[in-house]
Amino acid sequence: xxxxxxxxxxxxxxxxxxxxxxxxxxxxxxxxxxxxxxxxxxxxxxxxxxxxxxxxxxxxxxxxxxxxxxxxxxxxxxxxxxxxxxxxxxxxxxxxxxxxxxxxxxxxxxxxxxxxxxxxxxxxxxxxxxxxxxxxxxxxxxxxxxxxxxxxxxxxxxxxxxxxxxxxxxxx
Numbered sequence: 590x591x592x593x594x595x596x597x598x599x600x601x602x603x604x605x606x607x608x609x610x611x612x613x614x615x616x617x618x619x620x621x622x623x624x625x626x627x628x629x630x631x632x633x634x635x636x637x638x639x640x641x642x643x644x645x646x647x648x649x650x651x652x653x654x655x656x657x658x659x660x661x662x663x664x665x666x667x668x669x670x671x672x673x674x675x676x677x678x679x680x681x682x683x684x685x686x687x688x689x690x691x692x693x694x695x696x697x698x699x700x701x702x703x704x705x706x707x708x709x710x711x712x713x714x715x716x717x718x719x720x721x722x723x724x725x726x727x728x729x730x731x732x733x734x735x736x737x738x739x740x741x742x743x744x745x746x747x748x749x750x751x752x753x754x755x756x757x758x759x760x761x
Contacts, residue, residue, distance in 0.1 A: 612732050613715050617673055617704035620693045625704055627671065631732035634757035635669040636725065636750070639711050642674070644723035645695070647740070651725060651747045658751060667758045670701055675720050677709040725750065729757055 614628040627637075636655065638648065659665035672695075679688045685707075692703045706712075712720040719739045727736040727750060736753055738746060 613728065613734060614732070615706075615710040615716060617706050617710065619702060619704060620689055620696060627673075627704075628732055630669050630671055631728065631730065633667065633669055633730050634754050635671060635728040635730075635732070636754070637671045637673065637728065639673045639675060639706075639716075639718045639724040639726065641721050641723075642676070642679075644721070647723035648725055648742055650744070651742050651750060654747050654751060655754075664758070668754055672699075672701060672703040673706050673711060674703055675706050675709065675711070677707060677720065680707045727753055727757075 612628065614626060616624050616626055619625050636651075638652075640647070655668070655670065656665070659668065674688075674692055676688050676692075679685060688705070692705060696703050709720055710716075711718045716726075718724045718726065718737075722739050723741070724737060724739040725742060726734065729735050735757070736750065742750070
């Protein structure tokens with residue numbers, strides 16, 4: 590067996606283990622301007638949506654399924670849903686004011702806070718999420734990454750996410 594072929598995989602495994610041990614955290618901004626540490630929201634299974642301005646409806650199927658299942662099972666509070674808007678491109682006057690206003694409207698419409706990532710922090714370590722599109726990230730109650738995908742989820746992937754969340758809620 591060639592040890593040189595194993596070395597890159599070993600480095601990847603070690604760096605993944607180091608990230609898992611370190612935990613995920615970043616500071617984002619609430620629409621009222623206050624800073625929010627994402628780790629302050631950990632404590633139960635979490636679905637984090639990281640989306641740019643053109644991708645808010647890309648994973649609407651999962652969002653609807655989460656709400657429907659949570660309502661049906663009287664368990665809307667069993668999972669934390671976090672929405673983070675990647676708005677790095679709009680951190681200039683007057684665009685910034687328009688973005689905050691539009692995001693506040695979304696918060697009212699959907700009933701959950703939408704945090705603003707003005708600096709692209711979630712696209713850098715330790716998250717390293719794609720800055721464009723829609724990324725769905727599933728975290729356990731300690732804030733450790735359990736599953737993620739960027740792009741539109743298939744019906745099978747929506748079912749997988751719901752099953753994983755059910756497992757995580759059941760093992761809390």
